[in-house]
Amino acid sequence: MAELANCPWCHGLFMKGPAAICRDCVKQEEDDFQTVYSFVRQKKNRTATVPDIVRETGVEEYKIREFVKAKRLHPTQFPGLAYSCEKCGTDIKDGRMCESCTGELKEGVQKQEKMKQAAQKGKKEDLGQVTYYSVKGNNR
Ligand SMILES: [Zn+2]
Numbered sequence: 663m664a665e666l667a668n669c670p671w672c673h674g675l676f677m678k679g680p681a682a683i684c685r686d687c688v689k690q691e692e693d694d695f696q697t698v699y700s701f702v703r704q705k706k707n708r709t710a711t712v713p714d715i716v717r718e719t720g721v722e723e724y725k726i727r728e729f730v731k732a733k734r735l736h737p738t739q740f741p742g743l744a745y746s747c748e749k750c751g752t753d754i755k756d757g758r759m760c761e762s763c764t765g766e767l768k769e770g771v772q773k774q775e776k777m778k779q780a781a782q783k784g785k786k787e788d789l790g791q792v793t794y795y796s797v798k799g800n801n802r
Protein backbone atom coordinates (compact mmCIF):
# COMPACT_ATOMS: atom_id res chain seq x y z
CA MET A 663 0.00 0.00 0.00
CA ALA A 664 1.35 3.37 -0.95
CA GLU A 665 1.90 5.78 1.87
CA LEU A 666 1.37 9.49 1.70
CA ALA A 667 3.87 11.73 3.39
CA ASN A 668 4.69 15.39 3.62
CA CYS A 669 7.76 16.41 1.71
CA PRO A 670 10.15 18.04 4.20
CA TRP A 671 11.30 20.55 1.58
CA CYS A 672 8.18 21.83 -0.16
CA HIS A 673 5.68 20.43 2.40
CA GLY A 674 3.59 19.04 -0.40
CA LEU A 675 2.02 15.58 -0.16
CA PHE A 676 3.72 12.81 -2.05
CA MET A 677 3.87 9.02 -2.26
CA LYS A 678 6.60 7.83 0.01
CA GLY A 679 9.19 5.94 -1.95
CA PRO A 680 12.93 5.34 -1.75
CA ALA A 681 13.56 9.09 -1.52
CA ALA A 682 12.72 11.10 1.57
CA ILE A 683 11.57 14.04 -0.51
CA CYS A 684 9.03 14.30 -3.29
CA ARG A 685 9.84 13.76 -6.94
CA ASP A 686 9.70 17.45 -7.77
CA CYS A 687 12.19 18.18 -5.05
CA VAL A 688 14.45 15.33 -6.09
CA LYS A 689 14.55 16.82 -9.55
CA GLN A 690 15.00 20.29 -8.16
CA GLU A 691 17.80 19.05 -5.92
CA GLU A 692 19.51 17.43 -8.87
CA ASP A 693 19.26 20.65 -10.86
CA ASP A 694 20.59 22.63 -7.93
CA PHE A 695 23.44 20.22 -7.45
CA GLN A 696 24.43 20.50 -11.08
CA THR A 697 24.26 24.28 -10.85
CA VAL A 698 26.45 24.36 -7.75
CA TYR A 699 28.81 21.73 -9.03
CA SER A 700 29.42 23.31 -12.39
CA PHE A 701 30.00 26.63 -10.63
CA VAL A 702 32.46 25.34 -8.07
CA ARG A 703 34.25 23.17 -10.63
CA GLN A 704 35.54 26.22 -12.44
CA LYS A 705 39.09 26.86 -11.46
CA LYS A 706 38.51 30.37 -10.18
CA ASN A 707 35.65 29.17 -7.97
CA ARG A 708 37.47 26.28 -6.34
CA THR A 709 37.82 28.13 -3.07
CA ALA A 710 34.35 29.71 -3.10
CA THR A 711 32.57 29.65 0.25
CA VAL A 712 28.96 28.67 0.77
CA PRO A 713 27.74 32.31 0.84
CA ASP A 714 29.68 32.96 -2.40
CA ILE A 715 27.87 30.10 -4.07
CA VAL A 716 24.50 31.25 -2.75
CA ARG A 717 25.15 34.68 -4.19
CA GLU A 718 26.40 33.45 -7.53
CA THR A 719 24.04 30.57 -8.21
CA GLY A 720 20.91 31.46 -6.24
CA VAL A 721 20.77 27.97 -4.74
CA GLU A 722 19.61 27.97 -1.12
CA GLU A 723 22.32 27.78 1.50
CA TYR A 724 20.89 24.78 3.36
CA LYS A 725 20.90 22.78 0.15
CA ILE A 726 24.53 23.54 -0.52
CA ARG A 727 25.38 22.54 3.04
CA GLU A 728 23.45 19.33 2.53
CA PHE A 729 25.51 18.55 -0.57
CA VAL A 730 28.70 19.09 1.41
CA LYS A 731 27.45 17.06 4.34
CA ALA A 732 26.43 14.22 2.04
CA LYS A 733 29.98 14.38 0.63
CA ARG A 734 28.71 15.14 -2.82
CA LEU A 735 30.91 18.20 -2.64
CA HIS A 736 34.14 17.49 -0.84
CA PRO A 737 35.77 20.12 1.37
CA THR A 738 39.13 18.50 0.55
CA GLN A 739 38.48 19.32 -3.07
CA PHE A 740 36.80 22.66 -2.47
CA PRO A 741 38.41 24.11 0.66
CA GLY A 742 35.95 27.01 0.97
CA LEU A 743 33.02 24.71 1.61
CA ALA A 744 31.62 23.67 4.94
CA TYR A 745 28.42 22.53 6.57
CA SER A 746 26.85 23.12 9.95
CA CYS A 747 27.73 21.55 13.26
CA GLU A 748 24.66 19.59 14.38
CA LYS A 749 24.75 21.22 17.78
CA CYS A 750 25.79 24.86 17.47
CA GLY A 751 25.62 25.41 13.69
CA THR A 752 29.20 26.57 13.29
CA ASP A 753 30.97 25.69 10.03
CA ILE A 754 32.64 22.31 9.96
CA LYS A 755 34.23 20.17 7.26
CA ASP A 756 34.26 16.79 8.88
CA GLY A 757 32.21 14.63 11.19
CA ARG A 758 28.87 15.70 12.65
CA MET A 759 29.92 18.31 15.18
CA CYS A 760 32.59 20.96 15.59
CA GLU A 761 35.62 20.41 17.79
CA SER A 762 34.30 22.28 20.81
CA CYS A 763 30.95 20.49 20.73
CA THR A 764 32.72 17.16 20.31
CA GLY A 765 34.92 18.08 23.28
CA GLU A 766 31.93 19.11 25.35
CA LEU A 767 30.17 15.91 24.51
CA LYS A 768 33.20 13.86 25.48
CA GLU A 769 33.53 15.75 28.73
CA GLY A 770 29.88 15.20 29.46
CA VAL A 771 30.22 11.50 28.80
CA GLN A 772 33.32 11.29 30.99
CA LYS A 773 31.55 13.16 33.77
CA GLN A 774 28.64 10.80 33.53
CA GLU A 775 30.98 7.84 33.60
CA LYS A 776 32.66 9.20 36.71
CA MET A 777 29.38 9.80 38.43
CA LYS A 778 28.29 6.33 37.51
CA GLN A 779 31.48 4.87 38.89
CA ALA A 780 31.19 6.91 42.06
CA ALA A 781 27.60 5.84 42.48
CA GLN A 782 28.56 2.24 41.98
CA LYS A 783 31.25 2.49 44.64
CA GLY A 784 28.72 4.01 46.99
CA LYS A 785 31.49 5.78 48.90
CA LYS A 786 32.52 9.38 49.27
CA GLU A 787 36.26 9.04 48.86
CA ASP A 788 36.35 11.12 45.66
CA LEU A 789 34.39 13.99 47.11
CA GLY A 790 36.11 14.03 50.49
CA GLN A 791 39.40 15.41 49.25
CA VAL A 792 37.92 18.12 47.12
CA THR A 793 35.51 19.66 49.61
CA TYR A 794 37.83 20.07 52.61
CA TYR A 795 38.80 23.65 51.83
CA SER A 796 35.53 25.13 50.64
CA VAL A 797 34.20 26.21 54.03
CA LYS A 798 36.59 29.07 54.74
CA GLY A 799 36.93 30.09 51.12
CA ASN A 800 34.54 33.03 51.00
CA ASN A 801 35.97 35.23 53.79
CA ARG A 802 37.96 38.23 52.66
ZN1 LIG B 1 8.86 18.40 -2.30
Ligand SMILES: [Zn+2]
Nearest residue numbers: 747750760763
Ligand atom coordinates in the same frame (compact mmCIF):
# COMPACT_ATOMS: atom_id res chain seq x y z
ZN1 LIG C 1 29.44 22.95 17.47
